[in-house]
Amino acid sequence: MSAQVRIPTPLRRFTGGAEAVSADGATVGALVDSIERNHPGIKERLCDEAGEVRRFVNIFVNGEDIRFINNLDTPVHEGDEVSIVPAIAGGSFCPGLATLDAP
Amino acid sequence: MxxxxxxxxxxxxxxxxxxxxxxxxxxxxxxxxxxxxxxxxxxxxxxxxxxxxxxxxxxxxxxxxxxxxxxxxxxGGSVKDRPALSMLQKGIESGALTPDKIILDSTSGNTGIALAMIGAVLGYPVELCIPANVSMERKKIISAYGAKMIFSSPMDGSDGALDLCRERLQEQPERYFKPDQYFNPHNSLAxxxxxxxxxxxxxxxxxxxxxxxxxxxxxxxxxxxxxxxxxxxxxxxxxxxxxxxxxxxxxxxxxxxxxxxxxxxxxxxxxxxxxxxxxxxxxxxxxxxxxxxxxxxxxxxxxxxxxxxxxxxxxxxxxxxxxxxxxxxxxxxxxxxxxxxxxxxxxxxxxxx
CATH class of the missing domain: 3.40.50.1100 (Rossmann fold)
Structure with a gap:
């Protein structure tokens, strides 16, 4: 399974400046491991010592927050779009709130 | 006791x-x-x-x-009331902020709220470039003061909002007053x-x-x-x-x-x-x-x-x-x-x- 993963600005130093990378895996966790193989150092920014996604990191699969699906075990299908978004700028973790519409 | x-x-x-x-x-x-x-x-x-x-x-x-x-x-609920007031006051004093202008800035939150509040009191329209993923509370607070928001990509953080604001300013520089908290000495002067x-x-x-x-x-x-x-x-x-x-x-x-x-x-x-x-x-x-x-x-x-x-x-x-x-x-x-x-x-x- 291959998916495009969008990388936020502060992590692009690991991807040689690339805004998105392709990664392989059937779950988000596997995708993260796949990115780590190609871009060492990135996983430790995304996950804590226990291997869980760090509190301020949001990962979306097709716009859905994985915290509301199955965390790192959230399944990924061919062609899914995965985004890593830091909670900086008051980032909300509720799905659907990161819209471009006024309230 | x-x-x-x-x-x-x-x-x-x-x-x-x-x-x-x-x-x-x-x-x-x-x-x-x-x-x-x-x-x-x-x-x-x-x-x-x-x-x-x-x-x-x-x-x-x-x-x-x-x-x-x-x-x-x-x-306005934050420290940003101080620099916001100081930058707008100085703008009015120096003639850079005239009644026909719109206050425009990029902000991920508190400065926007402060500008929106002060703009409401002084009678200036306020437009803010904000990353789309700021919390709903913030968006609503800014709206409540009557300010307008322009959203930048959540992927680019506050630097993305900064770029969006610059573009807008370049298109119509005469329309806006930008307090520019990152470069305005009246921020720290406050x-x-x-x-x-x-x-x-x-x-x-x-x-x-x-x-x-x-x-x-x-x-x-x-x-x-x-x-x-x-x-x-x-x-x-x-x-x-x-x-x-x-x-x-x-x-x-x-x-x-x-x-x-x-x-x-x-x-x-x-x-x-x-x-x-x-x-x-x-x-x-x-x-x-x-x-x-x-x-x-x-x-x-x-x-x-x-x-x-x-x-x-x-x-x-x-x-x-x-x-x-x-x-x-x-x-x-x-x-x-x-x-x-x-x-x-x-x-x-x-x-x-």
């Missing part, structure tokens, strides 16, 4: 300023001094209180006192003129350390400059996230960011890096132990101030809490709360055995 039972906290009992010396509802003596009547909400900006931190600092020697300036008491003197007075000229977070650098530069002029031995300590990738809204990791034009690193005596997790847990502790609910940047500032406090034998350390926590209730800040509480309960149970 104290109306509340005292907690069994040895070091706080030793200190002045406990409930006995300052009764909660005084019935004798003159009425409290304060701005009882004001002609506009802008007159309520500044003169925020200084809170002594007594419960988080129980492991600190008695010669060291730690205080936090509660900037959430500003009418702190030189208000925050600095307030702290000097509030600590009876005894302050030895000023510890504050760095976003634009305005608070630290302006307050620091004033305090150094009064006493060059006062240590100015900057607080920043430990990595470019962090969750400390309002703070900048300077080495990896567009460095603000008003920021001069050589004016700092020291920088302390704080991890997002440590800052969040300090927010939880401030709520549970001191009864102060603040945002993540306050947690970071508190954590760093406590670091400094553990290193010295004598001194008055002042940190600054940029805002209260109500704007962050729907953010990632609270993701670890349940786990933190469980851990506390476990520790307590073990301690009881």
């Amino acid at each position: 104290s109306r509340l039972p005292k907690r069994g906290n040895a070091s706080s009992q030793d200190r002045e300023g406990t409930l006995d010396t300052f009764p909660l509802f005084p019935t004798e003596g003159p009425p409290p001094v304060g701005p009882l009547r004001v002609p506009s909400v802008l007159h309520l900006i500044g003169n925020t209180p200084l809170l002594e931190i007594t419960r988080l600092s129980t492991d600190i020697v008695p010669g060291v006192r730690v205080y936090a300036k509660l900037e959430g008491f500003n009418p 702190h030189y003129q208000t925050t600095g003197p307030e702290l000097w007075w509030q600590t009876k000229e005894q302050i030895t350390h000023f510890v504050a977070g760095m976003g634009t650098g305005g608070t630290l530069m302006g307050t620091g400059r004033y305090l150094k002029e009064k006493n060059s031995a006062i240590q100015i300590v900057g607080v920043e996230p430990d990595d470019a990738f962090h969750g400390l809204e309002g703070l900048k990791h300077m080495d990896s960011s567009i460095v603000p034009g008003i920021y001069y690193e050589e004016q700092l005596d020291r920088k302390i890096s704080v991890s997002t997790e440590d800052a969040y847990e300090t927010v939880y502790r401030l709520g549970r132990e001191e009864g102060v609910l603040v945002g993540q940047s306050s947690g970071a500032a508190m954590w760093a101030a406590l670091q400094v406090a553990r290193e010295i034998d004598q001194g008055i350390i002042v940190t600054l809490f940029p805002d209260f926590g109500d704007k962050y209730l729907s953010t990632n800040l609270w993701i670890g709360w349940k786990e933190y509480n469980q851990r506390q309960a476990q520790n307590q149970a073990q301690g009881a055995v």
